[in-house]
Amino acid sequence: MKQLYSRFNLSNKEIKDIERVKRRYPMKVNSYYLSLIKEKNDPIWKQCIPSIEELNDTVNEEDPLHEESHTPVPFLVHRYPDRALFLVSNKCAMYCRFCTRKRKVGRQVDITKEHLLNAMNYIKDHKEIRDVIVSGGDPLMLKDSLLEFILKKLRAIEHVEIIRIGTRVPCSLPTRVTKHLCNILKRYHPLYMNLHFEHPLEITPESSRACKMLAEAGIPLGNQCIVLKGVNDSPEVMKELFHRLLKIRVKPYYMYQADQVKGTDHFRTSVQEGMDIIENLTGFTSGLCIPQYIIDSYGGGKIPVLPDYVQYKNREKIILKNFEGKIIEYTNPRIKTEKTEKDALKIAVVFNLKKFPEKDIPDDFYAEFDEITVPQAIKQALEKQGHYAELVEADEDFYEKMKAGNYDFVFNIAEGLHGESRESQIPAILEMLKIPYTGSGILTQAVTLDKKRTKEILLYHGIATPKYQLFAHWNQKIDSNLSFPLIVKPNAEGSSKGIKNNSLVFNEEELKERVRTVIKDYKQPALAEEFLEGREFTVGIIGNNPPRVLPIVEITFDYLPEGIQKFDSYEVKWYWDNPNNPIDPIVCPAKITRDLERKIKNTALKAYAALGCVDLCRMDLRLDNRGTPNVIDVNALPGLMPDPKENSRFPKSCFTAGMSYDEIINTVFNEAVKRNGLATAVKKVQLNANSSNI
């Protein structure tokens, strides 16, 4: 140590820092590796000399790969089906500052012969293990005789086809590779070795000689490195390292993304940087010197990561980008399907996938998006009817995917991405490409997402809906015709988004407060409407010519505890989802008189027609104090959750009518197919009729 300190003229503070880190994470370097350092903080230094940053790491875990959970017997990790990692030593020629097993090296209890035999018995008992990776620590730190003992035992196990040794010794202590050692190793072929070089400076006459001896003993040599910030995190350094390795007969095997190990955060780089390295090599130099880039993930094991060469693919073709950025198209051989009936269609099921909300957006932001299980269930239902279906996410590449996909039809459950008329986006793109789809069209989707416009149309057609006022600003003058309590909603959101317990306001002050919050959180005007005290119903409508009203659903609120308002709010949904709630708040069919049932159905059908809905729709209605059903919300894209336990209301109503989930999907689909061809004409007729009224 003294030697190091004086050679680089370290200050007292620098020496103190090193000593401090050493107490937490041991340090070990030999004089050979030290001699490779050219100057303070160079790539060699960084790998072996403690840095105070090791103690500043607050983000990472001690054992990020949770290797312990795949350890059936001590010192053996059985993570993959046909291979096992056998940790035979906990010593290394040096302690790399970035080591994944940082918590273990240099401090673990000794590995006894007992342990070794025990692990080898496990291997013997598990016939599926055909590849044993002898690792550590560093197995070459064992005495020749012990190493030979292990190799001999492993070789005697019939199902162990190959033995691999993972070692950093040829790089960090090349004199350990002796003639005697090579003579032992070559008796246990097929034996492979994975070495560990991180930087071109490590390829010296000494390490080259060690690799030459191993190669001449007939051992195929590979290299595993880690992308390390400040050491090798550039395409130039990596390329030089890989070229030099090939010259000493070592094939680059894996290039790892750094694990999230406590004490090593200062070495970590972004995944993009790793992909850039690979992209800068691929095509520009031989494939021989390009390793696979790997993220070793907790839970998922090793996962290869490639730059985005595949731009798009479907069953027929794949669109690729070559190393010069040129776009290349490749066409698959034609697949013969059993479905030869001429009316089998190729359908895209189009959806938006639910994501976790990011910071700074309301927790119900993605409430309307779907779990993957929904489009999957729809696809299954369509395929059972003899069609061919693919899942297509309605993301920003949607247009390209549709254009390339050759679809005959779309089953649309996508909500669109941004903006006040987002539910129209998918219909608009599809009409542009002349691809027919299920559900309502551009205008209806835009109108029904806008509560104020919907109400205007309903009122025009004489359909009851609560009195309302739209607030573009919280301080707007309040319409004197309105009477409290009022319910405040974002003007252009799906059914219950932004509707919370405190959305019900009883005076001006509360109203202003709530309006202000809605405008701020949802970045759109707030709609305040009179709150109706009566019963609440949901009505599903399916089909056209004529549309069919499904059994009516009643939403009950009587069981709610004091303080939770009796309407369909976020809190109420939360309360329902609570498995301890013994009451089913959704009653279907609703217990109502014939007369009320007739009134509700008529209102719903009138609204369906007035708004131009097709194929399917879900409507919420409430009774006012005269018992008249008022339309409070229209949803042209009702949720289609397949699981009855989800209490998704449109399916619930269909189930009550005796339909299965597959029947719901295929009814909607068949209605859309029947309608197709007429749809454009019908819409034109409606528009003409409307404009002549004005």
Ligand SMILES: *Cc1c(COP(=O)(O)O)cnc(C)c1O
């Ligand atoms: C890396 C690793 C292996 C070997 O993986 P290969 O892809 O075959 O090189 C085996 N077991 C464990 C636990 C590993 O981490």
Ligand code: SF4
């Ligand atoms: S030689 Fe390998 S196991 Fe040993 S400290 Fe270095 S990286 Fe870790």
